[in-house]
Amino acid sequence: MKETKKTDPRILRTRQLIRDAFVQLLQERDIEKITVNSIAERATINRVTFYLHYRDIPDMLEKMADDMIEEIVQALNRSPVDDNAQDGGYWPKMVQFIEHIAEHAEFYKVILAVKRTPIFMERLLILVTDMMEENLEKEGNNSFISKAGIPTDIAMWYVSSALFGTIIGWLRNDMPYSPHYLAKQFYQLLPGKGDKG
Amino acid sequence: MKETKKTDPRILRTRQLIRDAFVQLLQERDIEKITVNSIAERATINRVTFYLHYRDIPDMLEKMADDMIEEIVQALNRSPVDDNAQDGGYWPKMVQFIEHIAEHAEFYKVILAVKRTPIFMERLLILVTDMMEENLEKEGNNSFISKAGIPTDIAMWYVSSALFGTIIGWLRNDMPYSPHYLAKQFYQLLPGKGDKG
DNA sequence: GACTAAATTTACAATGTGTTGTATAGTTGA
DNA sequence: TCAACTATACAACACATTGTAAATTTAGTC
Numbered sequence A, B: 001m002k003e004t005k006k007t008d009p010r011i012l013r014t015r016q017l018i019r020d021a022f023v024q025l026l027q028e029r030d031i032e033k034i035t036v037n038s039i040a041e042r043a044t045i046n047r048v049t050f051y052l053h054y055r056d057i058p059d060m061l062e063k064m065a066d067d068m069i070e071e072i073v074q075a076l077n078r079s080p081v082d083d084n085a086q087d088g089g090y091w092p093k094m095v096q097f098i099e100h101i102a103e104h105a106e107f108y109k110v111i112l113a114v115k116r117t118p119i120f121m122e123r124l125l126i127l128v129t130d131m132m133e134e135n136l137e138k139e140g141n142n143s144f145i146s147k148a149g150i151p152t153d154i155a156m157w158y159v160s161s162a163l164f165g166t167i168i169g170w171l172r173n174d175m176p177y178s179p180h181y182l183a184k185q186f187y188q189l190l191p192g193k194g195d196k197g
Numbered sequence C: 001g002a003c004t005a006a007a008t009t010t011a012c013a014a015t016g017t018g019t020t021g022t023a024t025a026g027t028t029g030a
Numbered sequence D: 001t002c003a004a005c006t007a008t009a010c011a012a013c014a015c016a017t018t019g020t021a022a023a024t025t026t027a028g029t030c
Helices: A009-028 A036-042 A047-053 A057-077 A092-103 A105-114 A118-142 A144-148 A152-172 A179-189 B009-028 B036-043 B047-053 B057-077 B092-103 B105-114 B118-142 B144-148 B152-172 B179-189
Strands: none
Touching: A009 A036, A009 A047, A009 A057, A009 A105, A036 A047, A057 A092, A057 A118, A092 A105, A092 A118, A092 A152, A092 A179, A105 A118, A105 A152, A118 A144, A118 A152, A152 A179, A152 B152, A152 B179, A179 B152, B009 B036, B009 B047, B009 B057, B009 B105, B036 B047, B057 B092, B057 B118, B092 B105, B092 B118, B092 B152, B092 B179, B105 B118, B105 B152, B118 B144, B118 B152, B152 B179
16 A cells, blocks of 8 residues: 555556446445446546456445545545644644545535445544544553442543544544544533543 | 235345345345345246346435334334433433444444445444434533534534444444443443543 | 657447336235 | 135246446546
8 A cells, every 4th residue: 555656646546436426326326236337437438448447336435445545544544643732622633634524515415425335434443443442441450440349441432433423424524623622522422521521 | 105005915025135135135245246146036026026126236225224214213202201201321312322233233233334335334323423413402501512612513413423323333343232331331432521421 | 859758539349227117916995 | 614814825027236348438547
């Protein structure tokens, strides 16, 4: 996945055309109705060209999901802010994450909110779970979850899906709050954060 | 949807066969790979018989989702327990809901956890949101969310997806906790429930 | 400017889809 | 009881999509 080296611009161009075409089509119809034919047509490439890049549509979705995760990881590693400074009731990595989503809102809205596309949902939930797990470990035995004796697995199912679902709801409603504000509200809703504020 | 009257038993039989076949197939392969052919074969009915009940596979999913919601609503209305008695940190309707899912675990596990089937996810999230909304309204201005000044929409995205995701995680791990216990833990994790216990 | 990789064009076999026409079993009412 | 109607089941066909295989043109790299 190290595409830092010079890739043939024709390949990048074609992949971008396919990706844009896919996002467009997914806004218009359900994913089962998206054919290789329609993608090629919309992307103004030959249908055979599609097969030069992807085995079939499921393969395309998988590779696009790989790219998506890769891009998020890069965005989170860019300008590594102090992740311990939980100023004002939220943490910087969270804001960065939500900001990245906001920057690619059209893409994320259609794959997560308008049409729940399983592969993307799956991959993103794993990433979000890792994020929340990392945060919980940092709190250690001082966390509310620890003190309340709630099984860690239950707590993880809870907080990661809460974050994921909050972002989806926010996207579905065309992001009526700033990433910063959303992160702050989310932080306050977290278990045990009630009295601390 | 009032199927209380006598429906031709052959229809019920055929629908049940189709439903079972679908669940089986979804355990084995991705939904895009499930054809009308394969369903008919597995259900030991003629392929055309399928079309007498459903227009195509998307239509089948939609109708199955309708049935699912209908069945949950019926289960929740059966033996109307006192919904105000929030004894021990959870509410009865929640337990009933989780118990219903446990009773049909094979079905729910495959459509929600093993394969995230959008139509079912969508419909169930709406139902779960209604449940949580009803509960929040009951708390009124005394709720933590009210007092903390968190926008209601954000709070709803948060709590409903938290419940939904918790149940999915629980199903995915083959229900390692009792419905009653899970409901209790979930209740404790809710915003502002930290100090009350 | 020559070499090479990418994209296009055309063609074709295979599969899944959904329709049409028809047969059989079950239900209803005179 | 019988005839008409309805519901269920079956066989065969037309159609679109898929996946792949050539040969050719286009564009980027060195």
